[in-house]
Each structure stands twice: as structure tokens, then as C-alpha cells.
Amino acid sequence: MGRYCELENETHWEADVVHTSDQSGQPRRRTLPSKLAEHPSVQAVLARRDAEEAASNPPAVIDAAWLRELCLRAGADDAAAVSLDHPDLAGERAYAIEAMPGSRTLISLVVRMNRESYRSTARSVANHEFHLADDEVNHAARMIAQGLEDAGYRALNPAAGFPQEMDRFPGRIWVVAHKTVAVAAGLGVMGINRNVIHPKYGNFILLATVLVDAEVSDYAEPLDYSPCVDCKLCVAACPVGAIGKEGDFDFFACMTHNYREFMSGFTEWAQTVADAEDASDFRAQVTDSENASMWQSLAFRPSYKSGYCLAVCPAGEDVLGPYLEDRKQYMDTVLRPLQDKQETLYVLPGSHAQEYAQRRYPHKPVKEVSGGWQPPVPKREGDS
Ligand code: B12
Numbered sequence: 001m002g003r004y005c006e007l008e009n010e011t012h013w014e015a016d017v018v019h020t021s022d023q024s025g026q027p028r029r030r031t032l033p034s035k036l037a038e039h040p041s042v043q044a045v046l047a048r049r050d051a052e053e054a055a056s057n058p059p060a061v062i063d064a065a066w067l068r069e070l071c072l073r074a075g076a077d078d079a080a081a082v083s084l085d086h087p088d089l090a091g092e093r094a095y096a097i098e099a100m101p102g103s104r105t106l107i108s109l110v111v112r113m114n115r116e117s118y119r120s121t122a123r124s125v126a127n128h129e130f131h132l133a134d135d136e137v138n139h140a141a142r143m144i145a146q147g148l149e150d151a152g153y154r155a156l157n158p159a160a161g162f163p164q165e166m167d168r169f170p171g172r173i174w175v176v177a178h179k180t181v182a183v184a185a186g187l188g189v190m191g192i193n194r195n196v197i198h199p200k201y202g203n204f205i206l207l208a209t210v211l212v213d214a215e216v217s218d219y220a221e222p223l224d225y226s227p228c229v230d231c232k233l234c235v236a237a238c239p240v241g242a243i244g245k246e247g248d249f250d251f252f253a254c255m256t257h258n259y260r261e262f263m264s265g266f267t268e269w270a271q272t273v274a275d276a277e278d279a280s281d282f283r284a285q286v287t288d289s290e291n292a293s294m295w296q297s298l299a300f301r302p303s304y305k306s307g308y309c310l311a312v313c314p315a316g317e318d319v320l321g322p323y324l325e326d327r328k329q330y331m332d333t334v335l336r337p338l339q340d341k342q343e344t345l346y347v348l349p350g351s352h353a354q355e356y357a358q359r360r361y362p363h364k365p366v367k368e369v370s371g372g373w374q375p376p377v378p379k380r381e382g383d384s
């Protein structure tokens with residue numbers, strides 16, 4: 001398109017270059033000599049300028065369909081947005097505002113884990129799967145935050161798991177409780193095992209949350225049913241009895257065993273090093289395998305000792321089939337190998353976990369530990 005024009009004795013075609021809309025939503029026209037307007041560099045500069053202008057004046061409300069597309073393209077398997085004013089998020093509000101003042105919406109996202117890898121009795125396989133999915137969900141969250149930033153919004157992506165705010169430890173160290181957000185956003189419901197169960201993917205998901213400073217045109221609502229089928233396999237699978245039949249959760253039982261090589265278990269390991277009289281005293285207290293595993297956790301990524309409550313869960317439309325077909329076969333192939341595995345269980349002395357582990361799993365050695373929660377009572381003179 002163009003029109004004939006005479007300017008300062010020069011005769012040429014002027015091109016109408018129509019670019020993106022301005023603040024009022026009206027298309028803006030730039031008039032340039034046609035030769036210049038058609039030059040690739042000029043077109044690139046103008047396109048970039050228009051994009052920058054659009055980004056500095058983003059729509060006040062984010063379009064929900066645009067946002068969902070952004071999330072899926074970033075690698076999420078599912079995503080939904082929830083207002084920070086949602087009553088179920090009252091406990092998260094102050095943390096979200098502290099992390100990013102002006103936060104208005106939380107975007108919850110889900111990345112699937114491969115089921116068979118997570119169910120493996122080889123802890124290296126299950127942990128590898130966990131860490132790779134953790135990377136994926138973190139990557140997706142980062143891409144979403146970047147996409148929002150490019151569109152002119154302020155957005156922030158806290159880690160899916162670690163790193164966390166260790167200066168608050170042993171208080172709440174996580175920036176956002178991803179489970180609480182996912183449930184409020186309708187992506188699933190917490191089952192008896194206290195993991196969020198997605199209606200399709202079951203509990204084989206990791207979660208992340210992106211904070212953004214704008215509202216979204218359409219917010220999701222919590223699910224009106226729980227995908228948990230109340231089979232209690234998670235109760236039967238947990239080697240330290242952390243999952244109660246009614247969904248009550250023994251935090252210290254799980255943390256002491258499962259987090260043996262995380263912050264609290266590591267502290268106890270360091271104390272053992274500090275208190276040991278010599279190398280042979282230290283090696284009498286910590287086996288070669290435990291030391292090798294601690295090295296692996298420090299050098300690569302921390303190894304969870306369990307996660308069986310999640311591994312055995314048959315809930316979710318994509319997961320449930322084999323359980324419905326033959327429950328005995330499901331238990332023989334998914335639950336029993338984890339129950340039969342020879343492995344050390346770490347428990348607090350005198351705890352319910354200790355009594356439970358000894359009674360239910362006599363073939364698994366049970367080791368008393370402090371869990372690193374309390375510093376040991378200082379040795380007094382004369383103590384042996
Ligand atoms: C803290 C934490 C843990 C703690 C506590 C777990 C828990 N239920 O809260 C420990 C170390 C035990 C843990 C273990 C695991 N975790 Co974890 N964990 C988290 C974290 C950082 C926060 C969880 C949270 O919001 N808890 C509070 C509320 C929402 O959960 P709740 O179940 O109602 O909490 C109860 C207890 O934990 C207890 N409690 C919480 N804190 C404290 C502190 C003390 C001192 C006490 C006494 C009690 C207590 O009180 C609550 C009410 O009953 C999130 C990451 C994040 N930033 O959100 C991952 C997260 C929840 N973990 C996850 C996973 C996968 C696991 C494990 C399977 C890892 C593994 N391989 O073993 C296990 C599963 C244990 C289980 N059945 O819950 C996933 C869950 C995914 C899903 N499908 O839901 C998350 C969301 C990580 C992620 N990005 O995907 N985890």
C-alpha cells in the first residue's frame with residue numbers, strides 16, 4: 001500500500017507502515033519513504049520498538065487463554081491461575097507479598113513424573129527421576145516468568161523445592177506452598193498421603209508457582225471431588241508409619257528418615273564427625289555405604305530415602321487402570337518390592353516410627369538417630 005507524494009522537489013512513494021496498536025488500542029501509522037520502509041533493518045527496528053511499547057503498556061488484565069498457552073509452551077503439563085485474594089490462600093498472602101510486593105495472582109503449574117522410574121526400588125533411579133522433573137518444572141516456571149516479563153508484567157518464580165530460605169530454618173523455609181496453591185487453583189486435591197493428586201496424572205507430578213502483579217481474566221475453582229480412591233496403599237507403603245489412615249501426617253517420622261541426607265540429617269552427620277574420637281570411632285558409627293551416600297547427596301543432589309507414599313498411589317485417570325484390573329497383581333508389582341527392600345530406616349528414639357518400623361518391617365535394620373533437630377547434650381567431665 002502507498003500513495004504518491006511530492007516533497008521538497010523529491011517525488012516518491014510513501015508507504016503506510018501499520019504497526020501494532022497504541023495505548024488506546026488504535027492501530028498506529030508511520031509514514032516513511034517506501035524504500036526505507038521496506039528495508040529489513042528498518043522493519044526490525046520498528047517491530048522491536050512496537051513490541052517494547054506494547055510491553056510497557058500491557059493489558060491491565062492478563063488474558064487467561066494467552067496465559068495457558070504460554071504455560072503449556074513453557075513445558076507445563078497443566079496450569080491454572082488463582083487470585084492471591086482467594087480465601088484458601090490467606091496463609092500464603094504475606095509470604096507472596098514479601099517475595100514480590102504487588103503480587104496479585106498465583107499461577108500453579110504441574111510437570112509429570114515418569115511412574116515406573118519413580119516406583120523403582122533403586123533409590124538412584126527414583127531420585128534421578130525426581131530431580132529431572134524438578135529441573136523441568138523449574139525451567140517451565142522460569143520461562144513463564146520470562147514470558148510475562150517480556151509482555152510487561154512483573155513476575156517471579158520461586159524454586160519448586162530447594163534452594164529455600166535457610167535463615168528461617170527450622171521455621172517455614174519455603175517461599176510458596178505449592179500444594180496449597182495447586183489445590184486452590186483446581187489442579188488437584190491432597191490425598192491421604194498429603195500429596196496433590198491431579199485428576200488425570202495422579203500424584204506423579206511436581207509443582208511450581210509463578211507470582212505475577214496482574215489479574216487474570218478467568219480464575220479456576222478448586223475441584224469438587226478428591227481423586228484419592230482411599231485404598232490406603234500409601235499407609236501400607238511408608239516404612240516409618242508417617243501416613244495415618246485418616247490422612248494425619250507424622251512430620252518428624254518422614255523428615256527423620258526421608259531427609260537423612262538433607263539439612264537436619266546432615267547436621268547430625270557433621271556432629272558425628274565432630275564428636276568422633278578418631279577415624280575408627282567415626283567408621284564404627286557411620287557405615288561406608290552411609291558415608292558414600294552422603295557424599296553422593298552433597299556432590300550431586302540430595303537422595304530421598306523414601307517417597308513410597310507417592311510411588312504406590314494408583315489414583316488419577318491415567319494411572320488407575322492396572323489397579324482396577326487386578327489389585328493383587330498391582331500390589332505384587334508396585335507395593336511389595338518396596339516393602340521387601342532391605343534398607344536402613346532412621347527413627348527418633350522412643351518414637352511411634354521406631355515401634356512401627358520394628359513391628360512391620362523386621363527385615364529392615366532400624367537405626368536410632370537424633371535427626372539433627374536438637375544439639376546433643378554436652379559431654380560432662382567424667383562421662384565415658
Ligand atoms: C516441607 C516439604 C516437605 C516436608 C513436609 C511434607 C508436608 N506434607 O508438608 C517433607 C520433608 C516431609 C517432605 C516430603 C516429601 N515431599 Co515435600 N515439600 C515440602 C515443601 C517445601 C512445602 C510443603 C508444604 O507446603 N507443607 C505445608 C502444607 C501445605 O502441607 P501439609 O501436608 O498440610 O503439611 C502438614 C505437615 O507437613 C505439617 N508440617 C509442616 N511443616 C511442619 C513443621 C513442623 C516442625 C511440624 C511439626 C509439622 C509441620 O503440618 C501440616 C499440617 O498437617 C514443598 C515445596 C513447596 N515449596 O511447596 C515440597 C512438596 C510438597 N514435596 C513434594 C514431594 C514430592 C515430597 C516427597 C514425595 C519427596 C520424597 N521423595 O520423599 C515427600 C512426601 C511426603 C508427604 N507424604 O507429604 C512435592 C509434592 C508434589 C505433589 N504431588 O503434591 C512438593 C510440592 C515439591 C514440588 N515442587 O512438587 N516435603
Ligand code: SF4
Nearest residue numbers: 191228229232234313
Ligand atoms: S495411595 Fe490410595 S489412599 Fe493413599 S493417597 Fe493414593 S489413592 Fe489415596
